[in-house]
Amino acid sequence: MLVNQIAVFLENRSGRVAEFSRVLKEADINIQVMSIADTMEYGILRAVTDDNKKAIEVLRANGFNTAATDLVGFKVQDTPGEMCKVLEVLEGHGINIAYLYSFARAGEDYAVILLKVDDNQNAMKILAENGINLIEDNIL
Template identity: 40%
Template structure:
């Protein structure tokens, strides 16, 4: 139920991101989601890949600092207000969200939003109890 997210440290320098995408392309990694949190001099790239273990290994072999973080992927209907439903449930149940981002594609006409929450087990439990669906993998 938990999804492995690969986080990568990137300096804000020309060509660093394309170096990552080159490595992933050569390793034939399929990406499902990607987002960057950036500051003045560095960024953290977060990747959801179909092959997370291989993705991590490739990046580490190429001297990137990368690690696995567990996140929740929640499947939502593709309609206005769907995201708010989850947010409301999380708020009511004190699930603290650290960050979230959307994936690159629809799955069976549904969108998937990735959530990093403080307590992942609690988060997953709340999703389940509220009749919502967390993806297991891509």
């Protein structure tokens, strides 16, 4: 189902990611998954934490431009070709993916994939119809 994500704008300045993590540490917030999209001049840090609402509050108070976005999350077997299967389903239905990231915990036999699409409900419907294992809301 849906996973709430925070996205932070990072201008190209040294120490910004460290500042980000310091702000969350001081608010006692745990980062569960994180990825950075970087360009020549800036980056976007995307993360899921154990308390996004509070994270957004403290990040904004510390001058981080922070967005909240719902992503579609699902689980696949942690074996070759599993993600490809899902992407082919989405491609077959003409669903465009803005970005995607995934993670697998050590010792687990599945991986979690989070993706940003234009229409979450439609994407979830298609995935469910095709037997894809959507995860529960905000439970990674």
